[in-house]
Structures are given as structure tokens and as C-alpha cells.
Amino acid sequence: MTTARGLYWFAGDLRLADNPLLNQAAAECRELTFVTLLDERLNAANRYQLRGMGSQRRQFLIDSVAALRSELAAAGHHLIVLEGRPTALIPALVAALSIDGVYRSEPVGWDEWRDWRDLVHGGAATTRWQSRWQHTLLRPAELPFAIEQLPASFSKFRRAVEPLSPAELVEPASLPAPLAELPVRAEQGLVDAGLASAVDLTPAASAGLFAGGSRAAADHLDSYFGSRQPSHYKETRNALSDWASSTKFSPWLAVGSLSPRQVAARVAAYEAEHGANESTYWIIFELLWRDYFQFYSYRYGAKLFAFGGIERRPPLTSFYPQRFAAWCHGATDYPLVNAAMNELRATGYLSNRARQIVASCLVHELGLDWRYGAAYFEQQLVDYDVASNWGNWQYIAGVGADPRGGRHFSLAKQAAQYDPDGVYVERWQGAVQPGYGDAVDAVDWPRSADG
Ligand SMILES: Cc1cc2nc3c(=O)[nH]c(=O)nc-3n(C[C@H](O)[C@H](O)[C@H](O)COP(=O)(O)OP(=O)(O)OC[C@H]3O[C@@H](n4cnc5c(N)ncnc54)[C@H](O)[C@@H]3O)c2cc1C
Numbered sequence: 001m002t003t004a005r006g007l008y009w010f011a012g013d014l015r016l017a018d019n020p021l022l023n024q025a026a027a028e029c030r031e032l033t034f035v036t037l038l039d040e041r042l043n044a045a046n047r048y049q050l051r052g053m054g055s056q057r058r059q060f061l062i063d064s065v066a067a068l069r070s071e072l073a074a075a076g077h078h079l080i081v082l083e084g085r086p087t088a089l090i091p092a093l094v095a096a097l098s099i100d101g102v103y104r105s106e107p108v109g110w111d112e113w114r115d116w117r118d119l120v121h122g123g124a125a126t127t128r129w130q131s132r133w134q135h136t137l138l139r140p141a142e143l144p145f146a147i148e149q150l151p152a153s154f155s156k157f158r159r160a161v162e163p164l165s166p167a168e169l170v171e172p173a174s175l176p177a178p179l180a181e182l183p184v185r186a187e188q189g190l191v192d193a194g195l196a197s198a199v200d201l202t203p204a205a206s207a208g209l210f211a212g213g214s215r216a217a218a219d220h221l222d223s224y225f226g227s228r229q230p231s232h233y234k235e236t237r238n239a240l241s242d243w244a245s246s247t248k249f250s251p252w253l254a255v256g257s258l259s260p261r262q263v264a265a266r267v268a269a270y271e272a273e274h275g276a277n278e279s280t281y282w283i284i285f286e287l288l289w290r291d292y293f294q295f296y297s298y299r300y301g302a303k304l305f306a307f308g309g310i311e312r313r314p315p316l317t318s319f320y321p322q323r324f325a326a327w328c329h330g331a332t333d334y335p336l337v338n339a340a341m342n343e344l345r346a347t348g349y350l351s352n353r354a355r356q357i358v359a360s361c362l363v364h365e366l367g368l369d370w371r372y373g374a375a376y377f378e379q380q381l382v383d384y385d386v387a388s389n390w391g392n393w394q395y396i397a398g399v400g401a402d403p404r405g406g407r408h409f410s411l412a413k414q415a416a417q418y419d420p421d422g423v424y425v426e427r428w429q430g431a432v433q434p435g436y437g438d439a440v441d442a443v444d445w446p447r448s449a450d451g
Helices: 020-028 055-074 086-096 110-122 154-161 184-192 214-225 229-236 250-255 260-274 278-305 321-328 335-347 352-365 370-380 386-397 411-418 423-427
Strands: 003-010 029-039 079-084 101-105 128-132
Touching (some): 003 020, 029 055, 029 086, 055 214, 055 250, 086 110, 110 278, 154 278, 214 229, 214 260, 229 260, 229 278, 321 352, 321 370, 335 423, 352 370, 352 386, 352 411, 370 386
Parallel strands (some): 003 101, 029 079, 101 128
């Protein structure tokens, strides 16, 4: 089918390579306009009185968008970058540019999915709306079950899918010839009409932990698979904080500058050169965890954010604002937790081990509503991914996919095992500050005068 004027909306797939929908759009459209949107709702306080997107996550996204814009510019194309409400901006662009086909990779989260559904249902009958599932290692059609029948635990899912390998290969980018006239006026027109804000793509004054964009992701892939680290991944990935201990692919995967299939292709190439072992397999194992949560998000929709989780069984917790504030600011009674929360605020990243520890503390030691923890992570993490974040939080809170009904980590044991000499606590200044903010201890018992 031929589309005269297509609009390719980059959303969660900020890459040109291994992007089958982009290839499809390039093949089907005579002219193609590229757009990406920043959702203005993420700047406002949400129901948890937190922002959907904090400054570090926003900067990483901006850097990723700027890199994509440069890549497109090198191929003679323009990327429109606007900030506003997708449900207002996409129809405005469709009208302003006489678009008859809109392409967007499959939305993952409930809100994004609802926006897409509203666009499709509210759009003109003459507009074709195309979405494609392309953010997981395995695609829904390759699964031996319908997503609605997703196994109740990761282990069952893994046993069912492990014999499979992705059917499609990693696809190269193929772009249409540059448009004769770039729609810059339409872009400015929407800003002038107050429908959108222009987005400042200036890089941050000081570089963050991760550089945005596909080029940076490819450099990191080269450096990781150019080392022998993959052969030891299983032994090291549980470390509390050590750059080389895990792959650090998550930020690029989260915005889609990198696809899980590109990672899997590099694992295969590494195995061919250096040999396969349990560690190289374990990288795929972790990508399957990611897949599991992506399917889980689709399967459970709004229940991903429900206090009672997928079974709608609310845990017995209350809300203590001072405890939540202490947790966010690294000022609890637990040095290891404080250190991790300080690291998260400073860098926007935490190891999986540290995420589990602080999440378990919020739920089990502090007795707080797990959704506040998930919302704080959403604001802070540069690798925030709606499915992985809320799915993992549900898992730890015991309202999700955990057959054992939640995870409670002994903080003393974790400290003894992962930070025996207190190096991490010292580095991130986790020592307990007596008398912080509140006159009660973690179980609301009045603190004694000596703290
Ligand atoms: C409470 C909590 C919240 C989390 N929130 C997020 C989030 O918002 N975004 C995110 O990408 N990950 C999240 N994770 C999962 C995991 O902690 C990170 O993916 C991982 O620490 C990222 O570092 P890495 O890339 O070096 O991971 P590696 O250990 O090298 O793993 C390789 C890849 O596998 C995937 N992966 C690994 N573990 C998990 C997991 N438990 N769940 C889903 N995918 C996984 C990631 O894509 C990761 O990049 C969360 C975990 C917990 C316990």
C-alpha cells in the first residue's frame, strides 16, 4: 500500500537501525516527515506529588533526541521536536502537513496506549494509523501463547520461550530520499499557535553518566563486548556498585536508541569468538526478564499501577510522609539504603542490587505504599522504563508476578555480603544523621535524646 505523506513518530524507538516500522514507512510513503514529542504532562506534579520526569532523565532524553536529529540531518532529513500533549500535537501535524499515514512503534505503558487509541479512534477516516511491536527480543507472534495467557511467573515464561530465538534479524536502516521541502514552518506554526513548546536540545553543562544516542550506545556495545566482561557477567552482575559488573545497556534500551536484538546479536558474535558460557547466556536471561515485564505491562494494563497489583489485593501499609521524605533524601536509619538513595539522586542510576535493597526497605522496613517508591524511581532513573519499573516494584511489594509473594531483603545481611568494608556507604555518605527531620524512629517510636 502506498501512502502519499507519512508521519513517522519516534516514541521509545529513537534509532534508525533495527527499526522495522521505520523501514516499512520508508517503503510505503512517497514523503515522510519525522517527529518526536516530549510529553508536557511529565513536567507537572503527578498524583504522588512528584514529577513524571526529573532533570537527569530529561537531559538523557534530550541528548538522545539531539543525537537522533543529527543522524537524520546527516541523511538529509529534519526531525521535528515539540513539547506538548501528543493527542493535540499529532492531529495538528496531520492537518498542517496533509498527512495520510502515521507510524508509531507499539506503546508500552497504559497512558501511552490510551493516547494512541484516542488518536486512532479520533483521527480522520482517511488517515492510516500503523503501530508495530518492536521493543522486545521476542515478538508476540513468536510466543507459544497469546499475551493474554502470559505465564504467572517469570520462570514459567522463561521455560516456555527459551527454546525460541528471534525470527527476524536485526535490520539495517533504510531511509527514503530527503524531502524536497522540510516542514519547518508547520513546526514553528504549532509553537506560535501555543500548541507546543520548542525544545531546547542544548547538552548539559556537565556530562552525565550516560551519553545519549545510538552512536554512544554502539560505542558502549563495542567497549563492553570488546572486553572479556561478558564471560564473567553472571558472577559480577549482583555487585552493589561497579561500572563493569553489569552491561549498563538499560538507558539506551529504555529510550530505544538500542534494541534488545542488537544486544543479542552482539552476544552471539561474542560467543562465536570467545565461546559461550553461563555468563554470556545470562545476558540473554536478563533481556528475557525485560521482555517478561513488557508483555506483563501489555497483559495487565492499568493494573500495573494499582496499589493491590494484578490481583487487586492491597497490602497492609499506610503513608508516613516523613518516612518517605527520609527515604528519598537518604536519611533513613539504614546506611546502605541512604548511600544508594544518595547515589540515585546524584547519578540517576542504581545497580539492580541497590534497587532491590532500597525498594525492599521502603516496602518492608518503612511500611510505605510501594507506588510512591515506583513514582520516585520514575522521576529519577535515567533508564526509567514503565514496564520494568512498575513490574519490578510490584514484584518486591508482593502484588505482582512473584510466586513467593514479595521480596524482603535483610539489610544487615545485604550490607555484610555486598559492602563488608563499608566502602559503598562511605563513598555515598550513607551514615545515619541523628535527628533528621522527625522525632520518631523507623517504627514511629519516639527517638531517645541521644538519637
Ligand atoms: C525496583 C526496581 C526498579 C527497576 N526499574 C527499572 C527501570 O525503570 N528500567 C530498567 O531498565 N530496569 C529497571 N529495573 C531492572 C534492573 O535493575 C535494571 O535493568 C538494571 O539494573 C540496569 O543495569 P544494566 O543495564 O547494567 O543491567 P544488566 O544486569 O546488565 O542487564 C541487562 C539488561 O537486562 C534487562 N534487565 C536486567 N534486569 C532486569 C529486571 N529485573 N527487570 C527488567 N529488565 C531487566 C535490562 O534491560 C538490562 O539493561 C528495576 C529493578 C528494580 C528492582
